[in-house]
Amino acid sequence: MPDLSINFAGIKSPNPFWLASAPPTNSGYQVMKAFDAGWGGAVWKTLGVPVINVSSRYGGVNYRDKRLVGFNNIELISDRPLADNLREITEVKKRFPDHAVIASLMVQSRQEWHDIVRQSQDAGADGFELNFGCPHGMCERGMGSAVGQEPKILQMIVEWVMEVAQKPVIVKLTPNISDITEPALAARRGGADAISLINTIQSIVGVDLDQFSPYPIVDGQGTNGGYCGPAVKPIALNMVKNCAQHPEVRLPISGIGGIENWRDAVEHILLGASSVQVCTAAMHFGFGIIREMVSGLEQYMVEKNFQTIYDFVGKALPNVRHWEDLNMKYQVKAHIHEEKCIGCQLCYTACEDGAHQAIRLQAGTRTPAIIEENCVGCNLCSLVCPVDECITMERRDDGSQHLTWKERTDAGNIPTEFNDEKAGGRHHWVPEPAAALGKERHKTLPGKARALGVG
Amino acid sequence: MAEFSTPTTAQEFAENFAQLKPLMNRTEALYESSRCLFCFDAPCIQACPSGIDIPQFIRQINSGNVTGSARTIYEANYFGNACGKVCPTEVLCEGACVYNLQDVKPIEIGRLQSYATTAAIKENKKLFGPGPANGRRVAVIGAGPAGISAACELRSLGYEVTVFEAKAQPSGLTVYGVAPYKITNEEALAEMAYLQGQFGYEVRYHAPITGRANLAALEAEYDAIFLGIGLGKTSALGLPGEDKINCVGAVEFIEELRMRQAEMQVGRTVIVLGGGNTAMDAASEAARLGAETVLLAYRRGKEEMGAYEFEYSLAKGVGVKGLFNVAPLEIVGDDYVAGVRFIRTAVVDGRVQEVPGTEFVQPCDMVIKATGQAKQTHFLHHIPGLELDNRGRIVADAMGQTTNPQYFTSGDARNGGAEVVNAAAEAKVAARGIYAYLSQ
Structure with missing residues (x-):
């Protein structure tokens, strides 16, 4: 079997799956339960001066029948006394010495940082995660994302921590910033051992249409929260990639954001993460999801013949390029496998209304046909098709040519004027505007009124 | 032991x-509506005789x-709630759902339709009302799916409408003729009350229009007359012994069942004659009433039955047995039914032929004739100039x-017997026809 264990900036863990600092790591009871279930590590709910929370703390985004595709919270850091948390950290470490227990920290003054780091390492924490990401409540008090958004302050606090830390220090970054590599570089300059990202995204998760208040509602009112869950994975992946690719960041990355199964974890790892953290999925389904994650990761590694996690950390990074480096000679076109088509015609209407009018209907069948010369290879039809492998994108160039935008630019072969002959869409067929008005079936009149021609 | x-x-x-x-609950409706693909030019709409914009209403639920x-739903079909429950959706909208082609369960369109309309009925949501009064009056004969649908559409066009109904309750076969496991009396009548509340037509119950004198009065008092009279009683078979006690017509049997419910009596061994959907209903109902044996006797082979396959499956599922390629010759017994004398048949060149020497008596204590309903030709002859086709249809x-230009019609009286949805859809068209006629 492949070896799932990791050594993350000096923090050892039997597998790369850690619980993120959040409600699931609020107590020793929860963390022990998680380790017993199979989690490799846990980042403790952020320690600091205990807070007081409001009632009604979470909000969800549901998509059709799927619950919590997005999730947000307005809960603050730990509301439990520090001594209780530290005593439980000690107890967990005693029972699970090989698992990773990381103390998430958030305080204000240099003295407080020194005190809490010392006390945490005395309690047995394997490392620290500095919470510079919380985008609600704490930031109003000059902590959390307020720090993460100010690289100089971030660096200064990291330096304070490094003065006393004898265990690895991870800096947790906020995504509420235009360039994630700036705080990442500040963390490096401050001497941090690793970074973790992303923290939650500042959000309003929804508005109650009757109470005219954002969710979650606290006595008829609400506030912005922090957004997470499956919906944020694409944003997290991009930011992980940005940090992993930056030549000067060069720090281990703990990937966070939208991870709920092995596949999400592998994606984070392929883009440079060497541990992953999970919160929303555990809050939704409980700690038991770890079995599927471990099993899926193992199976993937067996099939790919990877011996350790490090065999594929960042393996997709060379293929993440700037747009200007992509091969413009590469050409795919949609192909409808007629024997699989069920005739929903979503591809037709999607291409008609949302793309390039490259699909037509055919008399006598509900199976649409691709208009080859109009198809730009955008993928849209294959994305909306509800049947697996019914619409595939087929390569049409022979692979012998390679030309990028950058190369075209260097060769002076790009459009530069408004009506340039070299415009990419110049020879694409587009219907006359007024032809749209004859498309009766695009609107459905109620009932037989349609057949009668009366509205 | 009976089922x-x-x-x-x-x-x-x-x-x-x-x-x-x-009825679906909210969660089930959410889950089921989530599955709808929102097909372009959706096949379900095309398969619906009333052309309901199904993807739209499902998306609205979602x-x-x-x-x-x-x-x-109601804009296309005033019997939207009833149709959700009683339509043969398996061969209409749900049969056309593209999921079938993927061997995935089609969307439960009928149940979603009932879900949405039940909510509107229960909350008495104001969705429609009469149009501005135009001073004209229309009489509607029959408060069934055709008559009530015509009344609603006519009211929306501004006509004053009076519906004449021979029976005590509206909705026609929806309450008097549909199998009780398809819709309850309460559900059928709740939709009727809702529609009447929305549109405000008058219904006169126990008001049969029977002869020339009645018709003449209507012709004088109303600008147009809509015939929503449906079909008549079960046709006589013309067999010896047909008048014996416990030899009943299916239509009459189902009506009595719908009205008496748990007080309904059924034989221990029941023979149902016929191979159509009504025969399937009657057989299934006899079984559910506790009959020990229910035999479905049909003069051709199983595959030639007119009933929808799912209706036959439903009857089989409650223990009904088929007896195929037999023709009844006589209902035997003294005063009461004691059995049916059959002769075996063979289909030669598409025609049913009796096989000599194959007669036998199948004992039973009840016979239900589901061999078609008579047309109301006698009544219709009182309407001057009204032409019927060779099958008695208007x-x-x-x-x-x-x-007769003053008379319009739709539903079973015109189409010879179809579904509630056909009557509802055609009545809307006929109401538009009356509008065109009276606007000339």
Whole structure:
């Protein structure tokens, strides 16, 4: 079997799956339960001066029948006394010495940082995660994302921590910033051992249409929260990639954001993460999801013949390029496998209304046909098709040519004027505007009124 | 032992006749509506005789606009709630769902339709009202799917409408003729009350229009007359012994069942004659009433039955046995039915032929004839100039106008017997026909 264990900036863990600092790591009871279930590590709910929370703390985004595709919270850091948390950290470490227990920290003054780091390492924490990401409540008090958004302050606090830390220090970054590599570089300059990202995204998760208040509602009112869950994975992946690719960041990355199964974890790892953290999925389904994650990761590694996690950390990074480096000679076109088509015609209407009018209907069948010369290879039809492998994108160039935008630019072969002959869409067929008005079936009149021609 | 014990209480009756398409709860409606693909030019719409914009109403349910969903349904079909429950959706909208081609369960369109409309009915949502009064009056004969649909559409066009109904309740076969496991009396009548509340037509019950004198009065008092009279009693078979006690017509049997429910009596061994959907209903109902043996006797082979396959499956599922390629010769017994004398048949060149020497008596204590309903030709002859076709159906043009220009029609009287949805859809067209005629 492949070896799932990791050594993350000096923090050892039997597998790369850690619980993120959040409600699931609020107590020793929860963390022990998680380790017993199979989690490799846990980042403790952020320690600091205990807070007081409001009632009604979470909000969800549901998509059709799927619950919590997005999730947000307005809960603050730990509301439990520090001594209780530290005593439980000690107890967990005693029972699970090989698992990773990381103390998430958030305080204000240099003295407080020194005190809490010392006390945490005395309690047995394997490392620290500095919470510079919380985008609600704490930031109003000059902590959390307020720090993460100010690289100089971030660096200064990291330096304070490094003065006393004898265990690895991870800096947790906020995504509420235009360039994630700036705080990442500040963390490096401050001497941090690793970074973790992303923290939650500042959000309003929804508005109650009757109470005219954002969710979650606290006595008829609400506030912005922090957004997470499956919906944020694409944003997290991009930011992980940005940090992993930056030549000067060069720090281990703990990937966070939208991870709920092995596949999400592998994606984070392929883009440079060497541990992953999970919160929303555990809050939704409980700690038991770890079995599927471990099993899926193992199976993937067996099939790919990877011996350790490090065999594929960042393996997709060379293929993440700037747009200007992509091969413009590469050409795919949609192909409808007629024997699989069920005739929903979503591809037709999607291409008609949302793309390039490259699909037509055919008399006598509900199976649409691709208009080859109009198809730009955008993928849209294959994305909306509800049947697996019914619409595939087929390569049409022979692979012998390679030309990028950058190369075209260097060769002076790009459009530069408004009506340039070299415009990419110049020879694409587009219907006359007024032809749209004859498309009766695009609107459905109620009932037989349609057949009668009366509205 | 029969599949079902004879129901003696309303509770037991409800259990034996449990709804095939029970009302969805909110979660189920959310899940099911989420599956709809929102097909372009959707095949389900094309398969619906009333052309309901199905993807639209499903999308409205999914987005929490249940009232808007009910409006979409009712704009196309005033019997939207009943149709959701009684339509043969397996061969209409749900049969056309593209999921079938993927061997995935089609969307439960009928149940979603009932979900949305039930919510509107229960909350008495105001969706429609009469149009501005135009001073004209229309009489509607028959408060069934055709008559009530015509009345609603005519009211929306501003006509004053009076519906004349021979029976005590509206909705026609929806309450008097549909199998109880498809829709309850309460559900059928709730929709009728809702529609009348919305549109404000007058219904006169126990008001049969029977002869020339009645018709002449209507012709004088009303600008147009809509015939929504449906079909008549079960046709006589012309067999010896047909008048014996416990030899009944299926239509009459089902009506009595719908009205008496748990008090309905059924034989221990029942023979149902016929191979259509009504025969399947009657056989299934006899079984659910506790009959020990129910035999479905049909003069051709199983595959030639007119009934939908799912209706036959339903009857088989409650223990009904088929007896195929037999023709009844006589109902035997003294005063009461004691059996049916059959002769075996063979189909030669598409024609049924009796096989000599194959007669036998199948004992039973009840016979239900499900061999078609008679046309109301006797009554229709009182309407001057009204032409019927060679099968007794009223001849009408595309807009439902008969050969007597003051008379319009739709539903079973015109199409010879179809579904509630056909009557509802055609009545809307006929109402538009009346509008065109009276606007000339």
